[in-house]
Amino acid sequence: MSESDTSRHFLRQWIEKDVAEGKTGGKVVTRFPPEPNGYIHIGHAKAVCVDFGMAELFGGECHLRLDDTNPAKESDEYAANIKKDINWLGFQWSGPGDGAEAGFYNASNMFDTMYRIAENLISAGQAYCCNLTQDEWKEYRGVPEKPGRPSPSRDTSPERNLRIFREMKEGKYADGEWCLRAKIDMASPNIHFRDPVIYRIRHVAHYHLGDKWCIYPMYDFAHPIEDALEGVTHSMCTLEFEVHRPLYDWVVDRLDEMGMLVERGGVKIRPQQREFARLNITHTVMSKRLLLQLVTEGHVGGWDDPRMPTVCGMRRRGYTPGAIREFCERVGVSKVESESDPLLLEWCVREELNKTAQRRMAVLDPVKVVIDNFDGVREVELPNNPLDEGAGTRKIPFGREIWIERADFMEEAPKKFFRMAIGQEVRLRGACIFKAASCVKDAEGRIAEIHGTWDPESWGGNAADGRKVKGTIHWVDAATGVAAEIRLYERLFTEKDPLKDGPAGFLKYMNKDSLKLAQGFVEPLLAKAAPGERFQFERTGYFVADEKDFTAGRPVFNRTVSLKDSFKA
């Protein structure tokens, strides 16, 4: 996408201005800082597009930094999959990195430095150790509309606090017994300024550093340090951090006083934070906690269940990285909290797949048709993609017995039913014109088999006498068609806002029909698909060979999205 095509949203204008004013030292540096405590979802994908996208636009670099400052819920599994998903979306981190890998950082690799900074703060009388219990602290801090009260430890000496902080680090105290607080302003209308906790004791092993630490820095302290020390110029995050910004700036000021800001191109790099609205999509949930609940309670098959809004789930569903990026681009960047319609996402994926996916025929709900006056075997040749001549053609066997879609036949056709009906001509896609004569039903009155005749003058699909046939339906040759499992997905929730009754009640809005299994037949070529390969099943939708379960002996396809259907009875 060219520069002029992308939106000139407020973050872009902000960076443009800073670049023009020379604040970046010649290089725009951003970062994407996920906590490795879950899989990334479409909401993170928007942040990825913003963070990496802005760096790309300005010819700078975007760091991938795992914000692993709270070991309780973090793991290597999550870390590895976050990296995989970002790469799949089409982005690559760059920059020096804090280890062997360019552009890659762990916040935890900065713990030594953070500890020293904390000590400096204590020495300067700007931080102190506090042993108020959490309940006491809550009471001391007060409520937003009234000033808080100072902790009894607030004015203790740096020497004493240095000692206690060291003892905290050495494991002398239990979780919660002491913490380190920044000394700022107990009367501030901004709660985050009321001497926020910046280090707490957690006797928990860290997935990356093991047992090295039993004290861990808090986000508000760690994040600005990470940004500053990495030389990040523009730190973009979601709206709920807006109230934290003064604290972010406070920490950056302290680093400046300590002479710790990095210099680039003769300019001291002061990281700045700005906030944009997170992506919300109707008919789904986006919180990691709720997604985890869906997984652990077995409501879905896993983080990569194709109904999940996770990046891995969407990949398995058949969404393309391009469609997801296009969606994020079209949704835009602003400060307005909004809810996007999943229809736009669906439009984006159809838009791409229409141009790129090869066409195939598959019958999802089969009923047999016998062409009474047809003998032998023929081959039909159809383009793989009528929109792309380079995609070539393929040959499909055609015989006396075929499968068609149950919904494509009615005994008596209503006025606008252009498909197969008794006495009505219909075209069998690419093959010939067919007229149904009769049907047989089973004991329950269900159509079991349809009989009829073809027009031998119409091979290829057009009548010799030039008469028009309005309807064309797809089919699969019964002799060579391959049985396949086809998974039909719909939205996970029936309710526009599944959280409308609060986070406790969202499960009752789950869509019972979000997954339907179909046993159908597909044209022979489809058995040779590669897992992850995407197709358009003509007249039906876009499908992907399941990346986990597909085998040539047992083809499994997931419906990414249906084709638009304007048929009205």
Next chain:
RNA sequence: UGCCUCGUGGUGUAAUGGUAGCACCGCAGAUUCUGAUUCUGCUUGUUGGGGUUCGAGUCCCUGCGAGGCAACCA
């Protein structure tokens, strides 16, 4: 209700004091060997009230509405 942020068609987003535009959705029609695609047309909007200005979606005041902040989470 202390502080902060935000209000433009059904949805998302432009217009940065000068004709309220684009996209999705929806609706109609044309084309079509996919009821897809493509093409054409249409419906729908600046939160209320004041003010500044030749001129206000934009600036000011005020009301209304929505969201955020009171984890030793991020």
